[in-house]
Amino acid sequence: MKSIKLKLIFNFSILIVLSTVTIGVAATVIASNSLTKEAKSALTTMANQGATVTESRMNTQKRTLETLVQLEEIQSMDMEIQKPILQNQLEASGFTDIGVMNMNGKVFYSNGLMLQLSENDPARKALEGKEDAFNFAFNEQSRKVDLMYAAPILKDGKVLGALVGRRDGNSLSEITDDMGYGKKGTTFIINSSGTVIASRDRELVLSQYNPIKGVEKDPGLTSEANLYKKILEQKSGILEFSSGKVREFFGFTPIPGTEWIIIFTASEDEVLASIPVLRNTSISIVAIILLISVILAYIIGNSIANPIVKAVKHVKEMADLDITRDIHKNQLKRKDEIGDLSRALQNIIDNLRMIIKEVRESSEQVAAASEELTATSEQSSTAVEEVTKTVAEIANGAMEQALNTEEGAKKADLLGESIHSNLTYVNELNQASDQVSHAVSEGLEEIENLFRKTEENNKANKQIYDVILKTNDSSLKIGEASDVINSIAEQTNLLSLNAAIEAARAGDAGKGFAVVAEEIRKLAEQSATSSKIIGEMVAELCGNSENAVQTMERVSVLVNEQTQSVIHSKDKYMLIDEASGKVSETADRLSVSGEEMDKMKNEILFTMQNLTAIAQANSASTEETSAAMEEQAASIEEIADASDGLAGLAQNLYTVISRFKI
Structure with a gap:
């Protein structure tokens, strides 16, 4: 390029492009980091709120049982007396069935069914006078899940037994159905062993999905199993997980009064969904700035190059021994190097x-x-x-x-x-x-x-x-x-x-x-x-x-x-x-x-x-x-x-x- 004007336009354009691209990349990185940080913060907040909502709904259902155990009929521990009361309250309580558990762990439901709970069943905690007695049970034969609540029946401070309410296990998943980050984000709950007990994907619940246990059969679940282990260890926090080209953020926190952990996920693509828009906007801005800079460079180049061209013309005339013309007054009045x-x-x-x-x-x-x-x-x-x-x-x-x-x-x-x-x-x-x-x-x-x-x-x-x-x-x-x-x-x-x-x-x-x-x-x-x-x-x-x-x-x-x-x-x-x-x-x-x-x-x-x-x-x-x-x-x-x-x-x-x- 022999023209100073073209050099100025080219150099200005390169400078502007580099500056705007640098600013755009920096803005994208900063925005990405900010969005990621914001997403993590949002996941943490949502996990805390989800745990609170889950706890609140479970407490609401527990309070129905706690109200019933205050009745003398229930405290009588006479099934003949208890059964009409339970049947009357069954429809209003939202439970699928309500029963009374004796001190041996046998549960007598109002529909006449009897269920013996195992020694390790969490519902048996109610026999110890604990109020956080509940269990999430899976029936392999019917492939159904039940959510059991238990409230101790006390009289004069003595535990006589426990009132057990059984609900459809999907009710827990219905709570998580209303939660989630964005459109692609999922929410699920795992128990203390890492088994999924609530999720939008009901198949995960019905299949008792647990990568910690499944890794023994499928080594491909190793990274996910490690993730679940970290969640169980940390109880609360934010973790990142990559599966192939998909990268996700996991925000989790324990549900108070339980050993369960509610987990919120967010896809990086969705978290950073605004980045392409920002990038496209930056590209548009760069194009506009480049166009403006080229115009400005052209104007500036003219203001610099034209006097130089005129000076070169004068010098050529001087080289041809022609010194009849004077330099234009406007050029002589300039205060810059061109004027000098x-x-x-x-x-x-x-x-x-x-x-x-x-x-x-x-x-x-x-x-x-x-x-x-x-x-x-x-x-x-x-x-x-x-x-x-x-x-x-x-x-x-x-x-x-x-x-x-x-x-x-x-x-x-x-x-x-x-x-x-x-x-x-x-x-x-x-x-x-x-x-x-x-x-x-x-x-x-x-x-x-x-x-x-x-x-x-x-x-x-x-x-x-x-x-x-x-x-x-x-x-x-x-x-x-x-x-x-x-x-x-x-x-x-x-x-x-x-x-x-x-x-x-x-x-x-x-x-x-x-x-x-x-x-x-x-x-x-x-x-x-x-x-x-x-x-x-x-x-x-x-x-x-x-x-x-x-x-x-x-x-x-x-x-x-x-x-x-x-x-x-x-x-x-x-x-x-x-x-x-x-x-x-x-x-x-x-x-x-x-x-x-x-x-x-x-x-x-x-x-x-x-x-x-x-x-x-x-x-x-x-x-x-x-x-x-x-x-x-x-x-x-x-x-x-x-x-x-x-x-x-x-x-x-x-x-x-x-x-x-x-």
């Missing part, structure tokens, strides 16, 4: 909606940040390309500067030769002076060109320096964007963790969302990893930018020094030009000037060497700057790729979140 479940599901729905909105906003922010990062990377790439071009121009200028410096060194060598020639060939001074003047003019032009190139180089270095600073600022912005992405990834991870916790609280109902929460957590971790890689690249880019800035600062210093050297060279050339103009005028001072010019030549050579070293350093710096720019370009490309990947992750995250219906 409904409120928990509503909390999950509310939390999911909040989480999905936050994750959706975060994914949009991540996508926007990744787009900004991509744009920044493109700008940085463009700036790096411009810096690379500028560095290439600086490298070309440095190479040209090196060539010019070498050429200046050669010119300085020529100047030295000219100075030596001037010293050697004074006569050719004017010619040499013209050559020097011409060379100085060319040197000034070269210096002027070098000065312009130096200024251009200085401007280019300034541009490179500004571009590198902008690149460094862009790298810092990229780092800030990476930090924002990392923060968003951490928040996304926390949100996915909260979603997983809420899904775990929902148990099996939240398993579907737990999978989605796990995917969100993985995307958040990938975002964090990508952000970390971007951060490392940005840090490396910042480091390279700082190195480039430091290098450009050194290049700027060198360029300034180069500019000063060019200015100084220009001044020297001006001095040379000025000196060559005065050559003709200062011919006599030519030797001194020659020495000074030789010194100047050495200084120029030294300066040219410095310029050569500076040019080489500028060339090396530009190469380093170019390499740094290439590394920076590669880093920016990696950042751009990572930004594209981050944008893809953000798009995937947005796609996953978009599957939810809120």
Whole structure:
């Protein structure tokens, strides 16, 4: 049974059936015991009442004799006198015959019959003055029973004889005929030896039925003989007797004034006759209760199962990523476990909606940040390309500067030769002076060109320096964007963790969302990893930018020094030009000037060497700057790729979140 409703109906029905059957069985057992106890009590009461009634009727008959013995005619002990009296009283007394018994035990009846009583005949007790003298006699020849009463005839306290009244023995059975328990119950009287002397079944009386004696011939009477023995031993009480499938109760008590015992029987079937009715009634009640319980179980099952079915429907909708519907207000207002479940599901729905909105906003922010990062990377790439071009121009200028410096060194060598020639060939001074003047003019032009190139180089270095600073600022912005992405990834991870916790609280109902929460957590971790890689690249880019800035600062210093050297060279050339103009005028001072010019030549050579070293350093710096720019370009490309990947992750995250219906 997969339905909770059916389980409730089945379990309630089983419980009710077991309870009612148990109660019915217990009631039946209790009722059976009560009826049995009541029957035993009733048998005891009836036995006592039967004994009393029997005694009363026997006493009534005895009182007739006791009245007659008070007559003087009876006390005369003269049969001739007694006989008319007895005959007159015979019809009124109800006796079949009345006689007088002498002291020898002979009874002379009014009809002329004479009967000798045996020594053990109970009727002879009257000769002893006892009032309980009576006997139940069976005539085997006539198969009749007689009930004999005897009353002592006293005169002056002396027993003269006894008046004997004989009645039909069936009169005793007629007393028991009016008694009995129910319809099947019997009543009978047994004497002191266990012989039946009164019963509805006259055959038992006529056959002198006595199982105690009959067991000798019929062993099948053993159990009944034992019963009669117990009755004779106990005199009064209740006994149970089973014969085959029949079970009977025997209630018995002695009849006062006799040695007889009156016995009442009751069949267990009759005693417990109301039990089947009770059982049938119980079955009917069980059926009615079962029907009512099934209806109640159905109603209760509906009240329990329907909210659960609705909750399961909500959970299935949540598993299908549909959280547009709220739990019904009636379910939320319940104070039981169903209400707790409904409120928990509503909390999950509310939390999911909040989480999905936050994750959706975060994914949009991540996508926007990744787009900004991509744009920044493109700008940085463009700036790096411009810096690379500028560095290439600086490298070309440095190479040209090196060539010019070498050429200046050669010119300085020529100047030295000219100075030596001037010293050697004074006569050719004017010619040499013209050559020097011409060379100085060319040197000034070269210096002027070098000065312009130096200024251009200085401007280019300034541009490179500004571009590198902008690149460094862009790298810092990229780092800030990476930090924002990392923060968003951490928040996304926390949100996915909260979603997983809420899904775990929902148990099996939240398993579907737990999978989605796990995917969100993985995307958040990938975002964090990508952000970390971007951060490392940005840090490396910042480091390279700082190195480039430091290098450009050194290049700027060198360029300034180069500019000063060019200015100084220009001044020297001006001095040379000025000196060559005065050559003709200062011919006599030519030797001194020659020495000074030789010194100047050495200084120029030294300066040219410095310029050569500076040019080489500028060339090396530009190469380093170019390499740094290439590394920076590669880093920016990696950042751009990572930004594209981050944008893809953000798009995937947005796609996953978009599957939810809120």
